[in-house]
Amino acid sequence: MLWACILLPQLALDAVLRGHPDPDAPLALMSGGAQRRVLQTVNPAARALGLRPGQTLTAAQTLTRSFSMVDHDPADIQRWQNFLAAWAYRFSSQVSLHYPRVLVLEVESSFNLFGPWPVFEARLRAELKALGFRHRIVLAPNPAAARVLANAHDGLAVMDSAHLRDCLARLPIDRVGLPREAAIAFNRMGLRTLRQVLELPRDTLARRFPADVLRHIDTLLGARPMALECYQPPDHIDLRIELNFDVESSQALLFPLRRLVGDLAAFLAGRDSGVQRFTLHLEHAEGADTEVPVGLLSAERDAGMLFELARGRLEQVQLRAATRAVRLWAKDLPAFVPQHRELFDERPQQALPWEQLRERLRARLGDHAVQPLLARADHRPECAWQLGGDVPPTSPAAGVLRPGWLLRQPQALHEAMPHMLAGPERVESGWWDGADVRRDYYLVETRSGQRAWVYRQVGEGGPLWLQGWFA
Structure with missing residues (x-):
């Protein structure tokens, strides 16, 4: 070996x-008690001023205070x-x-x-x-x-x-x-x-x-x-940067934030894992810390992406007091699965992958502003979809033609004789929840060439009701 x-x-x-x-x-690390402060180590700029490890603070300040x-x-x-x-x-x-x-x-x-x-x-x-x-x-x-x-x-x-x-x-x-x-x-x-x-x-x-x-x-x-x-790497990460001065603007916190997120990405790469949520703690001189949660829909570990998301969350926070230190805490570190990419990626150079765009929008607009649209196992069009939630999604039935644009409320189709392309397709459902429907659906083409999804209640006359439009 x-x-x-x-x-x-x-x-x-x-x-x-x-x-x-x-x-x-110029910077020096100090050690010792209050009565005798000693320079533990100095950086090259401080050494150029004549400061040396082992000097007392009094001796160092006789040479320079810079x-x-x-x-x-x-x-x-x-x-x-x-x-x-x-x-x-x-x-x-x-x-x-x-x-x-x-x-x-x-x-x-x-x-x-x-x-x-x-x-x-x-x-x-x-x-x-x-x-x-x-x-x-x-x-x-x-x-x-x-x-x-x-x-x-x-x-x-x-x-x-x-x-x-x-x-x-x-x-x-x-x-x-x-x-x-x-x-x-x-x-x-x-x-x-x-x-x-x-x-x-x-x-x-x-x-x-x-x-x-x-x-x-x-x-x-x-x-x-x-x-x-x-x-053996731990199953959590706790990083902290203490600031040399009180910070009252979120913009001034971007430098330590970038360093913390870079360290987080290096830690995740070592564990071959990603992070799905982490918390920034802004430590103040007085009072409780300000917590800034950062959550993602899937595990990520790209330093640039994590920084952009954290910055978006931080910019929405109004600092109630000067910040003395920034701490990053993460314990939700699931396995990282790289996204599938084509060998010859035809995506424009300046375009973002959907996953990164989605997370940036959530960071800027809020967690509830961007939600996935999921299919549900229900034949009624108004009940066949939902915004992201706890109900497990289902896949639409194969071979069933459905419009890409559903109206919020069905509207009467003001056209006497549209051209029938397909149908009828009968939908009878909802008897168990009190919203029973019995409809015959048709695919029609209007005089302007638009294709629509319309229905008529079973056993009733009157106009056709417009449910949605096909692209």
Whole structure:
């Protein structure tokens, strides 16, 4: 097997910057108590101003006050690592979070689907860049070796054990993941690289060092298997972006909304599922959250479509107070079935598929403004259809000719002798619900060439009654 290690060196900072409207502005993550605030990490723009991790806030502000501050929450690291594991799950069923700020995934079994490693690696990098996470990627025959090599390399691909041993042997002894005490002891002995350690007699190492040192070295070389707990994606998603300032307009919420919906689409692609309904929570400084439900008639996972639907719902909301954060919650994640498309799609480039147009209209006009028209098992024309509801639809009888336009109420046909084309067709129904009808229906053609569906009550004279028109 071949394992890819994706190292995320600035995971906490990237998670903040990707939700920031101006990621190139100076920004620092802060930690520590109120008495001693410390810069945990800084972005390149802040570093250019002279700010460094480990500085106190007082020392940083003596240099400049032109930077933003965000509190560092260690729990965010685990949350975003889980999110990226859900993203990576689309590429491999064996994804592990064994190492902090690292994803390891078995990729050899996916080469037939995603192409050889150079193509596969390029796709991983492109999607991570689109998600806003800096990274280093290394390929190796086992996950432990891939993790260690990622300390010193980016883009290295080791395909066999012989090449692996040579690459590991060149690493400094303090970069191979050994316990700190063992690494210090090797350095004091004058052993600077793993190659020098491997050249020592094994029984000598076993006598002078704990057993976990030899076990770790054997694991790196692939002589000892490594048990990893594989990630399983949850059946819900909870995403949140905290804003740096109070937002009082729904238009200003479109940037965090686009990021949240993009993350939702990446999560759904990893689970190979779609979303049928989700809720946006607008968190205010005071009072309860404003909830914006977004529902679809069928499961979808296209980021552009989901954003348009969410934006349509959001634009209808009047913000009652300034918004401090936006949260997206979804638990209705059914299986996604791609819609059927023709090989040669003759649809105009600017035209929307019916499913997307339907959902956009519902988002703009409301859930009840666009409803499906369903057939019902009833011979009476006025009862043979219904707007979408809980009653299961039926299919019209095969070979029965019916007009495409039914009048709301039948009208007398003011034409003495229309040309009869077909009929009569007798309809007798409705005795069980008190709306009994007994009619003889005819297909007629008027003097103007229009085709109509008309009837006369059984046993009665008088004019023909117009029920509908044929196209």
